[in-house]
Amino acid sequence: MIRLTAFIAALGLSTAVWAQAESPQTEGGAAAAAPGTSQQASSSANAEHELRKAYQREYAFLVAQKRELEQRLRSFRNEAQNEVSQLQQETDQLESQLLSLESTADRVNDQLSVARQSLESRTGDEGILDATLEQARASLKDAGFAPDEQPDKAVPERAQMRFDAAMDALAAFSTVRVEDGDFFLADGTEVSGKLVHFGQVASFGVSGQGSGALAPAGGGALKLWPDSSASDAEALAAGEQPNSLGLFLIENRNRAVADSGDKTVLEVIESGGAIAWIIVALGAVAALLALLRFIFLTRAGANTQTISEKVGDLVASGEPQEALEVCEKTGGATAKVVAAALRNLDRDPKHLDDIISETTLGESDYLDRYGTLLLVIAAISPLLGLLGTVTGMISTFDVITEFGTGDPKLLSGGISTALVTTELGLIVAIPTLLLGNVLSGWAERIKDGMEQAALNVVNKYRELGARA
Structure with missing residues (x-):
């Protein structure tokens, strides 16, 4: 920077000397020779020579600096290009790793989804099984064969208990049994007599006041159905087997059944x-x-x-x-x-x-x-x-x-x-x-x-x- 400033100052001085040397002569072509003119010309020549030498030195220095700067610029560009290439390679590697990680994440999500579905399915199956066992217990309880309730037991054990109770109920329902009991007549009178049970699906009542097929009267009680045949009930109570039976199929003994009959116009x-x-x-x-x-x-x-x-x-x-x-x-x-x-x-x-x-x-x-x-x-x-x-x-x-x-x-x-x-x-x-x-x-x-x-x-x- 100092050399460049000295070069600019020398260049300004040289310009001033050249301007003085080339200034116009006096009018008429005769220059007035002042004292010391030759000395001044000699000094100017020396200054110009020195100035040329300084200019040449500065020019050579600047050319050398230019070549150095160009070489450094090429080196910097090469280094920058190498760094860009390296960064590009690293970026490609990171992108490849990212794609690999995304693929792995997708597989993990799919496996997680499958696991969740499997868990939900198992949970739903367990709920269905629990509801089925509970329904079986309620049905067996209505029939009088409900096992002891033990919620702390595992599902297979509870299912085995329900199965054993169901087998007992099936054995009882597959037989015809006669026992003493009470039932209601059609007019609501309660009488005592013999009850003939066909499992849990039908029953007959035999008494001196009336006999025939029985229907649920609510609360587990039975009543005489109006359209039933008394002869069938009496034959069953005597141990005989009639050719045909007028049964009333019982769905639930705890729910009373009413004889609806034909609806009137007003009822419709x-x-x-x-x-x-x-x-x-x-x-x-x-x-x-x-x-x-x-x-x-x-x-x-x-x-x-x-x-x-x-x-x-x-x-x-x-x-x-x-x-x-x-x-x-x-x-x-x-x-x-x-x-x-x-x-x-x-x-x-x-x-x-x-x-x-x-x-x-x-x-x-x-x-x-x-x-x-x-x-x-x-x-x-x-x-x-x-x-x-x-x-x-x-x-x-x-x-x-x-x-x-x-x-x-x-x-x-x-x-x-x-x-x-x-x-x-x-x-x-x-x-x-x-x-x-x-x-x-x-x-x-x-x-x-x-x-x-x-x-x-x-x-x-x-x-x-x-x-x-």
């Missing part, structure tokens, strides 16, 4: 819930409306043919006033339309047709009364039945969610609602739709008869006028 409706009663009420309303509509149409169409013939004959005979009196005395929808035509026989044909159509439309309201309501009831009854079905199924699934499917009797309420409402909806809808369409067709025929009777009168009046 009651099993359908509130929606069933709504459907029945709509059916009653539809029946009442159909009856009223039948009465209206019967009155409206009773005298159509008679009025048409009688009034037509009077008009053809030239007695329109008498024909009008007949219509007023007869009454009814047809008589009103014909009377309107008779009152306006002298009007132009177009006006007369309008009067007949207007009167017919006025009577149509009377003839169409309750028709639309009947069709509405016929349409909504099956929809209410479907609503009851959905409601019943929801109740059934709620019971299944809470209690499971072990006891079908718990599901009977929702199933009854689901099926009974659909049945009642169709029972109401089908006849209502049929009667509604039949009565509507009848009303249309009455309307056609009214117009025909009025046109018959008009035509006969015009024929009379043409003949006159």
Whole structure:
């Protein structure tokens, strides 16, 4: 750095000397020779020579430094390249190790997952086995053969205990045994006699007051079943073997069995819930409306043919006033339309047709009364039945969610609602739709008869006028 500064200073001095040496002469080409000019020229030459030598030395030094710096730069680049190559190799090795570790981790995770599934399966199997053993114990307990409960024992030991108890129960259930005991008659009277047991699935009772097959009465007691045969029970008690037996298969002695018999109509409706009663009420309303509509149409169409013939004959005979009196005395929808035509026989044909159509439309309201309501009831009854079905199924699934499917009797309420409402909806809808369409067709025929009777009168009046 010091050498470079000295070189710059020498270069500045040399420049100043060259500038002084080359300064212009005085005007006219004659330079004024000042004293000491030769000495100054000699000093300048020496300074310039020294300056050149210094410049050459500095230049040689700088070139040498440049070569050294270039060599050091090449060495640094080579070292950097070697380090980059080494780092790249180390990075490749680390990536390879990372991939190997990830592969190992995946295998370990898979093994862990398999181990967890195996553990869960074993835990679930153990739970199922415990539940099965508990259920077996409860069933054997109901039959009177439950072994002593020892939860501290291992599962194989408890299973062996259940198996031994089940074998004892099977041996007892496979025999017919007779013993003294009590049972209830059909009227609820408790009597003493002999009990004939077919294992745990059926029993017979024999006493002086009554004999026959026995059914559970609740709490382990038995009662006489109404439809059983006394002769079978007496034969079994005497050690005989009848050709056929009227058995009552017992599912659980602790749960009483009632003789349901045939359900009445009210019981069926009651099993359908509130929606069933709504459907029945709509059916009653539809029946009442159909009856009223039948009465209206019967009155409206009773005298159509008679009025048409009688009034037509009077008009053809030239007695329109008498024909009008007949219509007023007869009454009814047809008589009103014909009377309107008779009152306006002298009007132009177009006006007369309008009067007949207007009167017919006025009577149509009377003839169409309750028709639309009947069709509405016929349409909504099956929809209410479907609503009851959905409601019943929801109740059934709620019971299944809470209690499971072990006891079908718990599901009977929702199933009854689901099926009974659909049945009642169709029972109401089908006849209502049929009667509604039949009565509507009848009303249309009455309307056609009214117009025909009025046109018959008009035509006969015009024929009379043409003949006159």
